[in-house]
Amino acid sequence: MRIVLTLLIVTLLTFSSDWAQAEPETSSIETATAVKLPDIKGKTVEVPVGASEKITVLCFLGTECPLARLYGPRLETLSHNFAKDVRFYAINSNIHDSLEEFAAYAEAYKLTFPCVKDYENKLADRMGAERTPEVIVLDQAGKVRYQGRIDDQYLPGIVKPEPTRSDLKIALEELAAGKEVSTPETKAVGCLIGKVFPEEITTDITYTKEIAPILQTHCVECHRQGEIGPFALTQYDEVVGWGEMLLEVIDEGRMPPWHANPKVGAFTNARRMSAEEINALKTWVHGGMPYGNAEDLPKPTSYVQGWQFKREPDLVFDMHRKPFAVPEEGIVEYQYFVVDPKFTEDTWVTGTQIVPGNRAVVHHCIVFVRPPDGKDFRGLGWIAGYVPGQRSVNMPEGYARKVPAGSQFVFQMHYTPNGIAQEDMTKMGLLVTDEKDVTHEVSTLVAINHDFEIPPHAADYAVNGDITNIPDRGELLAITPHMHYRGKSFQVTAKVNDSKELLLDVPAYDFNWQHVYELATPHPLASIEKLSFVSTFDNSEANPFNPNPEDYVTWGDQSSEEMAIAFFEVAYPLKESGETQKAKPKQEQAKDPERQKRVDAFVVDFFKRFDQNEDGEIKREELPLSMRRFAFKKLDRDDDGRLDNEEVKKLADSSGSI
Missing domain, CATH: 3.40.30.10 (Glutaredoxin)
Structure with a gap:
């Protein structure tokens, strides 16, 4: 070679x-x-x-x-x-x-x-x-x-x-x-810089026998032609130029991308190299990176081009009728595109994938379901996402998301210019199934805290949130924490039988990798009284991601602002099983004076934050961009173009975070 x-x-x-x-x-x-x-x-x-x-x-x-x-x-x-x-x-x-x-x-x-x-x-x-x-x-x-x-x-x-x-x-x-x-x-x-490798060979470890299989297992999914990785690692001639760089990103914990504490919980989609694999890479790079015998090469992993489904998607939707123009540089405000799928009956979705039209500039795309007014709809409405760390979603047999008839899809697009003016036309593919084949409805619950202000130079600022309106039946499938550039760490706990159980610990949060942490064993919802999170932020100069440590930081759409959210993927059985379920005291909960105090406090705070002219009503233009474009129509129950006290109370009651 x-x-x-x-x-x-x-x-x-x-x-x-x-x-x-x-x-x-x-x-x-x-x-x-x-x-x-x-x-x-x-x-x-x-x-x-x-x-x-x-x-x-x-x-x-x-x-x-x-x-x-x-x-x-x-x-x-x-x-x-x-x-x-x-x-x-x-x-x-x-x-x-x-x-x-x-x-x-x-x-x-x-x-x-x-x-x-x-x-x-x-x-x-x-x-x-x-x-x-x-x-x-x-x-x-x-x-x-x-x-x-x-x-x-x-x-x-x-x-x-x-x-x-x-x-x-x-x-x-x-x-x-x-x-x-x-x-x-x-x-x-x-x-x-990928420099000429040393001529002297001091190791028996070769690319063909030991290194190629490691790269196929942990790297090639993204580091191949046409995928998110900035360079390919599928051929020896490419790999040898990145030898030292591979070791650096592994030593720094940047690759493979995974941020959960290995001592807390078990996750089916964990990306981790073993100590033996890391040592093999180090020995190979430092030992001269020999090629080896071509007959030892593993069979290349086959990937579906374009879609990650096992079959072609049943439905495909472009985000818009024409591409969006991304400028050479600067900050691009979040873009929202509404697509009408023209569903005349409820549709059950078993698989979703977002395919960016231009991976070079698409940081993330999230697609929500906007149901028609008055339609009974569970959860947040999240249906699909393309963000670093997330791939296509293929649900287990019998599991599906419900998209009510008459719903629209809202594409939320976040673009990051890369020095060259570009265009993008992102699309979403769906796999669908008949309702008779669905045993569990999948939905997304959310715990959220809008009410915080991170002081300048605060290196360890904690924001708490929880959700107590937990369904009686079903199971918790996955957890997704969400913060921005100042995010430092994230923990999620469950209150189970008057004790706390740590479900997820992310000690070094990284905004560039929005992982969905899929539980290896789904957690029964009947046993959970409350789900809580603690999100910690670093607004100091020591945080290299920090846009400006001088800022007072509050909630906002842009990455220079912050969010404190935990998304919970849950599945509800559509039919009663013979299993004994723990009954939740729903009527008692409705009469709970402490809960009513929290609802009242939520309403007061909501008006304080968003009623800019203090007229006792909140108009669309007074809300943040994401709420205006995605949530306002759902919140404005009487469709009069403003939110009153009762509508905000209903928001508090239905949010699950009170």
Whole structure:
């Protein structure tokens, strides 16, 4: 395999006479003042690494690194803004990036400054570059004056509304003015440069026999062509360039993505590598990453293209009649699209999947059911979701969600611009079944707390919520916590027979992965008196995800605001079974004076928060965007365009959180 890779490199270097002369000799690169490298146009470019007429910016970039993609357009803008005094060079040192792939990257992000290939990462090694993106600034004398990040807006999994410090821009302004650089070094963030692996083999562990099966089990589901992973891990030539990066994300707990405490609960969809698998990967990477015998390769896992169902979906709905245009950058407000499926009778759904039209910019899509006015409907109305950490939903045999006749679907879309103007047309596929084949109706309950204000710089701020209106019959299937960028940890407990049982503990919550934690053993609802959660927030500077630690943070749709929610997937048997169920004191609950106090307090707080003109009524425009577009029609029971005291009381009674 190493012979094949060597021949490939030789072929690329000899494709033209210019390229054949481009790669510097090993003996001279350490002392050369300019390094000759092949560019994406088939020519040779001299990259200054010593004295030069202008300030030089060396930009180390990778074609598959998400942060390098985000920063490509910003580097192009800076190159124009400083064209008088500064010359930019884009350098690709990744072993797994071909020159053709780098050319495609440059074209996609409209880079007009020289883009060159650093074969065998010799220039990266000389300059001490480790990541993409990473920038190194040399003055006219060839002295390194700045090295590190471009600015602090983006981190792995983090998007701030705007940078709080534009490090590269400031450094260039200071140098152009003849000043010392105030901050000469910052920590570069992003992907490790995939460098040439060591020639010496010190391990018997091979890619074909041990490593490929591990990657198939834990990684390839997402890291393959057309899926959410930013690069593929299906071929040896791709994997070897990401060896050190694989170890880093595993050591940091970022991959495989799973955030539940392994000591609490058991979940059917847990993603965890064993200690033996992790040790095998480490030994292989540090031991030279040998390929092995091709006959040992496991049979490739087969995946359904487009849909993750076992058969084609029965119904498919586009989110809108035309694609939505996503801008190059900035914050895009949540978008809502209403689709009428024209159901003339109740429809029972056994499988759902959201397929983003453009995975590069769709952060999440959630689809709700909006039933017709006055229709009896259980739960929140959640029917499908595409968010990091969630896949298609295929329910057990006999389990289904009910969509009442006349209902509409509401698509909630969250877009994250990635540096290139894009379009998206997301769609939803459904599997349906006959009502006679349904034994359990699946629904979503919610515990929620709108009433909080996180103070500036609070590092450990707890928000509590609970739901006491638990159905007598059925079972708890899954739990989904939800917070935003300041979310720190999340715990869910059940009150069972006057004792507390911890059902879920997420000690390090990550907004980028919205997991549905599926209980390995469904919990009988009859035994649960109350479900409670504690969501803890970190609004301090120590939280790298924090948009602004100076803010007082309250409830809101945008990621820079916060939410405190626990979703509970439950299933109700449609027919009585012979099992003895615990009877809940529903009539007593209705007369419970403490509950009535909570309802009254909810109503007072609701009006305090949303009745902006204090006229005793809440109009649609006074509510947050998500409530206006999704919930208002359901809350406004008399359809008069406003919410009165009685309608808010009914909201409190039906919420299950009182």
